[in-house]
Structure formats: structure tokens, C-alpha cells
Amino acid sequence: MGLYKSRQTGQNNPVSRIFLGLLVGLLLHVTWVGAAILRVGGQDEAAPSDAIVVLGAAVGRNGPTPVFAARLDHGVALYKEGIAPKLVLTGGVGDGMLLSEAEVGRTYVVKQGVPASDVLIETRSRTTRENLSEAWAVMRSNGLETAVLVSDPYHLRRAAEMAEDLDMVVLTSPTPTTAYRSWRTKLPFLAREVYFSHHYLLANE
DSSP states (O other): OHHHHHHHHHHHHHHEEEEEEEHHHHHHHHHHHHHHHHHHHHOOOOSSSSSEEEOOOOTTEEEEEHHHHHHHHHHHHHHHHSSSSOEEEOOOOTOOSSBHHHHHHHHHHTTTTTOOGEEEEEEOOOSHHHHHHHHHHHHHTTTEEEEEEOOOGHHHHHHHHHHHHOOOOEEEESSSSSSSOOOOHHHHHHHHHHHHHHHHHHHHH
């Protein structure tokens, strides 16, 4: 009887109920954010714009990594479809590298037939928000007002939020191919984006 009463008391404890309610609320919120990331990453909004902004990613000594190459390939495909007359490539110099991500990207897309005169770059950024703010500065200095934003599917929701906060007018277009092919690689990337979405909300960076 004493054990039964103890269990009843624990179940009726208002602190326990509040904690349980907060935990359920947190799980629902995280699920909602994850679903929003998946929704944005599953939609291709590409439509005629002034520019195609390709968000930077790591490079190696022999060129862009598979993640960055997939973004660049998609940007080139949109350019060749006539979606926009300019490519804006982003990304600064990574640790141990001599060239910026954007410079490596420019060489890569020019080899695919994009005229160098149609490729604009910024070489200062190290984060997604800096990618966007620097790209926006390049766009404004060249009279470009609208853009199609290219990145990995799970990255685009956070990037689009940052772009909106910078007063950029963007549409999102996820890469149709990605280095994150299996759920073993997709889930950590999705979890990372859920975390950084909240980090941006709280720290604005």
C-alpha cells in the first residue's frame, strides 16, 4: 500500500507534470522545425531572377569538395537554363588553404562553360550568414535585386531565414544531388541544422 501511495504521489506531483509538459512541448517543437527544414529542402522555387547565389562549402587542394561541387553544378545548370544572367559565388579562405572557396568555385564553373564575366565572387565570408551578407553587398554593387539561393536541401531553410533578415529577395533551389545520400549521413546533417536554426534564433549568427 505504501509503495502504491508513493507512486500515486509521484504521478500527481505538479512539478513532474510541468516537466513532462515542457519535455513534450520541446519534442513537438523540434519535430516541427525538422519538418520545416525537410519541407523547404524538398521544394524547388527557381524562377527568373537577377542572380544565382551559390553558398560556399569546403574545398580541397584539387578543387571543390563533393558537397561544394554539387552546389556549383546546380548553379551552373540553373544558369544554363536561363534562370539568371549572373552567378554569385561565396566563401572565404579556409584553414590551410591558399585560395578562397569562391575563387576555386569560379575556376570550376568557368571550366563548365560559364563566361568569367558572368561570375561574381566574394572572398571574405566564413559562415552562412556572412556568405549571404557578402553576396548581398556584391549584388547591390552590381545592380542585382533578386536571387535564387542554391545549397544542400537541409541547409536552405536556415539560409532563407538569414537572407530574409538581410532584406534579400530570394527563392530557394536545393541541389538535386548531394553527398548526404544515406540516412546515416542525412540524420546528423538534419540534427545539425535543427541545432543551428535555434542557435541563429538565439544568437543571430
